Amino acid sequence: GQNIDQPTEMTATEGAIVQINCTYQTSGFNGLFWYQQHAGEAPTFLSYNVLDGLEEKGRFSSFLSRSKGYSYLLLKELQMKDSASYLCAVRDSNYQLIWGAGTKLIIKP
Amino acid sequence: DTAVSQTPKYLVTQMGNDKSIKCEQNLGHDTMYWYKQDSKKFLKIMFSYNNKELIINETVPNRFSPKSPDKAHLNLHINSLELGDSAVYFCASSQGTGDQETQYFGPGTRLLVL
Numbered sequence: 019g020q021n022i023d024q025p026t027e028m029t030a031t032e033g034a035i036v037q038i039n040c041t042y043q044t045s046g047f048n049g050l051f052w053y054q055q056h057a058g059e060a061p062t063f064l065s066y067n068v069l070d071g072l073e074e075k076g077r078f079s080s081f082l083s084r085s086k087g088y089s090y091l092l093l094k095e096l097q098m099k100d101s102a103s104y105l106c107a108v109r110d111s112n113y114q115l116i117w118g119a120g121t122k123l124i125i126k127p
Numbered sequence: 128d129t130a131v132s133q134t135p136k137y138l139v140t141q142m143g144n145d146k147s148i149k150c151e152q153n154l155g156h157d158t159m160y161w162y163k164q165d166s167k168k169f170l171k172i173m174f175s176y177n178n179k180e181l182i183i184n185e186t187v188p189n190r191f192s193p194k195s196p197d198k199a200h201l202n203l204h205i206n207s208l209e210l211g212d213s214a215v216y217f218c219a220s221s222q223g224t225g226d227q228e229t230q231y232f233g234p235g236t237r238l239l240v241l
Contacts, residue, residue: 117170
């Protein structure tokens with residue numbers, strides 16, 4: 019079967035750095051997405067990786083290793099508004115998006 | 128300007144009823160989707176339409192039927208509602224199904240079946 023694993027919940031301090039990991043086992047790979055979802059709101063796009071390596075976008079960076087079936091989302095200079103769920107999603111060989119359950123990130127002052 | 132809109136935002140109804148959720152996107156996208164997000168927060172794809180043709184039809188009960196009158200709309204009709212249908216339903220759209228297509232989500236419809 020297809021599977022996306024992420025930690026259920028993480029806690030970090032305002033101003034610090036946090037890394038949210040995602041491992042996947044899918045039938046084929048055609049890209050990995052990270053989305054942010056605030057409580058009670060819709061998911062919004064953060065990043066996309068299809069090749070190995072690090073993609074940086076402001077305070078957020080996303081890393082991919084296809085050989086390891088692994089990605090992480092790195093959030094720097096954490097702000098209270100970063101408190102949200104972070105969803106990892108992988109597109110398989112049929113171009114279907116397989117979603118993880120998300121990691122709830124709690125930011126403390 | 129709202130890119131992807133859904134109505135209603137909240138829907139409370141009795142078991143056995145039939146209900147519809149509407150979705151409209153003004154982004155000019157070719158593909159629209161319906162997702163179900165349950166209490167465990169898993170996003171499960173239900174349907175997607177590309178240029179009014181169904182291209183993904185997951186193993187959802189046939190009580191659920193998508194209806195697309197045009198490229199900008201994808202409505203979800205649910206017959207004989209059951210308790211287990213209670214969830215948040217998200218509509219989304221994307222330009223296509225290519226490499227970097229990003230999905231834009233509507234605000235969600237919170238369905239509660241009593």
